Amino acid sequence: ADVKKIAVIAGDGIGPEVVAEAEKVLKRTEELFGYQFETEHALFGGIAIDEKGTPLPEETLKVCQSADAVLLGAVGGPKWDNNSKELRPETGLLGIRKALGLFSNIRPAFIFDCLKEASTLKPEVLEGTDLIVVRELTGGIYFGEKFRRETANGQEAVDTCAYSEKEVERIARQAFDIARTRRKKLASVDKANVLETSRLWREVVIRVSADYPDVELEHVLVDNCAMQLLRRPSSFDVIVTENMFGDILSDEAAMLTGSIGMLASASLGEGAFGLYEPVHGSAPDIAGQGISNPIATILSVALMFRLTFGYHEAADSIERAVKEVLDAGHRTGDIAVDKSTAIGTLAMGQLIVDAM
Amino acid sequence: ADVKKIAVIAGDGIGPEVVAEAEKVLKRTEELFGYQFETEHALFGGIAIDEKGTPLPEETLKVCQSADAVLLGAVGGPKWDNNSKELRPETGLLGIRKALGLFSNIRPAFIFDCLKEASTLKPEVLEGTDLIVVRELTGGIYFGEKFRRETANGQEAVDTCAYSEKEVERIARQAFDIARTRRKKLASVDKANVLETSRLWREVVIRVSADYPDVELEHVLVDNCAMQLLRRPSSFDVIVTENMFGDILSDEAAMLTGSIGMLASASLGEGAFGLYEPVHGSAPDIAGQGISNPIATILSVALMFRLTFGYHEAADSIERAVKEVLDAGHRTGDIAVDKSTAIGTLAMGQLIVDAM
Ligand SMILES: CC(C)[C@H](C(=O)O)[C@@H](O)C(=O)O
Ligand SMILES: CC(C)[C@H](C(=O)O)[C@@H](O)C(=O)O
Numbered sequence: 001a002d003v004k005k006i007a008v009i010a011g012d013g014i015g016p017e018v019v020a021e022a023e024k025v026l027k028r029t030e031e032l033f034g035y036q037f038e039t040e041h042a043l044f045g046g047i048a049i050d051e052k053g054t055p056l057p058e059e060t061l062k063v064c065q066s067a068d069a070v071l072l073g074a075v076g077g078p079k080w081d082n083n084s085k086e087l088r089p090e091t092g093l094l095g096i097r098k099a100l101g102l103f104s105n106i107r108p109a110f111i112f113d114c115l116k117e118a119s120t121l122k123p124e125v126l127e128g129t130d131l132i133v134v135r136e137l138t139g140g141i142y143f144g145e146k147f148r149r150e151t152a153n154g155q156e157a158v159d160t161c162a163y164s165e166k167e168v169e170r171i172a173r174q175a176f177d178i179a180r181t182r183r184k185k186l187a188s189v190d191k192a193n194v195l196e197t198s199r200l201w202r203e204v205v206i207r208v209s210a211d212y213p214d215v216e217l218e219h220v221l222v223d224n225c226a227m228q229l230l231r232r233p234s235s236f237d238v239i240v241t242e243n244m245f246g247d248i249l250s251d252e253a254a255m256l257t258g259s260i261g262m263l264a265s266a267s268l269g270e271g272a273f274g275l276y277e278p279v280h281g282s283a284p285d286i287a288g289q290g291i292s293n294p295i296a297t298i299l300s301v302a303l304m305f306r307l308t309f310g311y312h313e314a315a316d317s318i319e320r321a322v323k324e325v326l327d328a329g330h331r332t333g334d335i336a337v338d339k340s341t342a343i344g345t346l347a348m349g350q351l352i353v354d355a356m
Numbered sequence: 357a358d359v360k361k362i363a364v365i366a367g368d369g370i371g372p373e374v375v376a377e378a379e380k381v382l383k384r385t386e387e388l389f390g391y392q393f394e395t396e397h398a399l400f401g402g403i404a405i406d407e408k409g410t411p412l413p414e415e416t417l418k419v420c421q422s423a424d425a426v427l428l429g430a431v432g433g434p435k436w437d438n439n440s441k442e443l444r445p446e447t448g449l450l451g452i453r454k455a456l457g458l459f460s461n462i463r464p465a466f467i468f469d470c471l472k473e474a475s476t477l478k479p480e481v482l483e484g485t486d487l488i489v490v491r492e493l494t495g496g497i498y499f500g501e502k503f504r505r506e507t508a509n510g511q512e513a514v515d516t517c518a519y520s521e522k523e524v525e526r527i528a529r530q531a532f533d534i535a536r537t538r539r540k541k542l543a544s545v546d547k548a549n550v551l552e553t554s555r556l557w558r559e560v561v562i563r564v565s566a567d568y569p570d571v572e573l574e575h576v577l578v579d580n581c582a583m584q585l586l587r588r589p590s591s592f593d594v595i596v597t598e599n600m601f602g603d604i605l606s607d608e609a610a611m612l613t614g615s616i617g618m619l620a621s622a623s624l625g626e627g628a629f630g631l632y633e634p635v636h637g638s639a640p641d642i643a644g645q646g647i648s649n650p651i652a653t654i655l656s657v658a659l660m661f662r663l664t665f666g667y668h669e670a671a672d673s674i675e676r677a678v679k680e681v682l683d684a685g686h687r688t689g690d691i692a693v694d695k696s697t698a699i700g701t702l703a704m705g706q707l708i709v710d711a712m
Contacts, residue, residue, distance in 0.1 A: 088549065090549040090550065094550070120477050120478055120481040120586055120587060121476050121477055121478070121586075122476055122477070122478055125476040141497070141515075141517060141550075141551065142550055144514075146551070146552035147552065148552065148556070151520055153520035153521060153522035153523065154520055154521030154522050154525075155520065155521050155556060156518055156519065156520040156521070156556075157518065157519055157551075157552040157553040157555065157556035157557075158500075158516060158517065158518045158552065158553065159497075159516075159517045159518075159551045159552050159553050160514060160515075160516055160517070161497060161514065161515045161516070161517060162512055162513065162514045162515075163512065163513055164507055164509035164510055164511065164512040165509060165510030165511050165512070166509035166510050167509065169510075191600075191603075193444065193446040194446065194450070194497075194498055195497065195502070195515045196502035196503065196504065196513040196514065196515050197513040197514065197515050199513065200504070200511060200512075200513035201513075222603070222604055223603045223604050223606075223607040224607070226582070226604045226605070226607050226608040226611070227607050227608065227610070227611040227616075230476055230477075230586075230608065230611045230612055231476060231611060244547070244600075245604075247547075247578070247579045248578055248579050248582045248601075248604055249582070250579075251579040251580070251582050251583050252582040252583065252586065252608065254583070255582070255583040255586045255587060256586055260583075
């Protein structure tokens, strides 16, 4: 039988609670569809720092490398915030992206009809919003040379932002490919009026666009994009941008949907392998109380089914179940209008499993 | 008599129309308050490229350097968008900031009560929003070394982001000083979990904060700030950040007020000298039709009175006049709910002058 190996990284904060519900969904998928999953748990982030002295133990990397996909909860928390760089959860995150070659971060942001009111934007503005931010994930200022030096103006810190044609081309192709399966509109975001990396970015995107005559391409400056996301969110289909801009814009896009507890993300490389995680963080303030929202992690499983395994029917089943449970009025605290009726993590997970 | 010299740069697109109304306000201030202004016009941006072959003619720089303040309309337009770097309006903008030592860009974003509905955010979320983004303007990735080189992955483009302690300290002090005159809250925005420049930024801001024990300081990561601006805009008082992040966040903040045609900005250096301009751009699509909104430029004059000349009474008079005209229901097309009742640039300017 075709057994899919999934590396499961629960991580920190609410990570373990939400991942536990996602694992129930995996189990239920086996029963319903006859698929087989083999999960292997691994330490990562803060808990790995505590137990192994490093955020990304060699062993964890091996577990991921021998898996078909990775399911990640969340990492980080105040406990490790003042650690030195090598002992910080974020360093593990950057390390795992680089080590696994995950150059592309896919962040869908869309509106759950029944949660439209949760956004701080007016419902009529949000109407129809359904976009994907494709963020370059292993280049740019995140990974360029960094150092300090002494100058006449005191210490100076330097970060280097670099992009090669190859790096831009592969992420551009991926974004065009995704746009092709959707509304066929791609917004490439850069700061070509100031940055040399953006000018290269734009040149390469234009060159690649020749292979996608069916996709409508627009170039949007990053400052303008931050505005247009607020003004006309529903006009975007796929947005492709470099690492730092993508970090900012994907979070802005997620927040404007009002459904940040509901959004999944995928980090992909050249093949089908991918790392899947909820967009929300480790929420240390509510960890361990059993009140966190497992939906984003459950939907990350659906995204894994679609993008890595091609299990579309099973993905449909999960997404339909989530919709059904929400439509029936069930809410965790983060999305409940009347907090007194909120249900917990376990109850929400069970409802979704039952509805599959 | 104390004659204040003002360099007036009308620029491109709607720049000349909105600046003309601001000049009427200057004239009216002379009549009402007995101040004296001497204005000198200078070419800048696209029009300077056309007439002088460079976006920032030496002459224009001299006019600015011998003035007490600069009033700028707007620059740029599609006509010059495909020019080489040296022949682009933006290059003039970056050049004038550097040449005049304008290291600090002050961008107030607040809600005009009568325009609350113009925002795409819910009015109850916006309620009480009144913040200032203090953006570092002559450092960071905007001004670092830029180049291309050949690599095994094709051409590679490089931008360098650098900050010295001195650069961070002066902008931090300015932000703390401003916070002190307001609600005494400062949010310093960085990406200290990834960037070396951000780690230096944070160290220096913390050090400077020792001199401002009365100001409450929080550190916010840039991606989180992009979200929090949407979730709780009214909780921010002063935001201080580096050049690139400030470009993005100040535009996001301006847009969420729904009043982008109303917002003024100041670019300051060490002394009282400043360059004042509306936040909106040159809007080439509506240029020359007499329908643009002159309020942001008129309010830029009020900001100049406050920050460079200390003419607070005159600034009050302008701001009150704008409020009165808006409260009476007058609207230019950009802010009119019923476009058929919109008035033009000249009419709006005259109403404000009359109400002073
Ligand atoms: C934690 C941090 C390093 C990370 C990033 O900036 O990439 C996070 O914000 C994200 O978007 O996954
Ligand atoms: C035109 C451009 C170079 C400029 C900038 O990025 O600084 C503009 O966006 C601004 O904010 O004044």
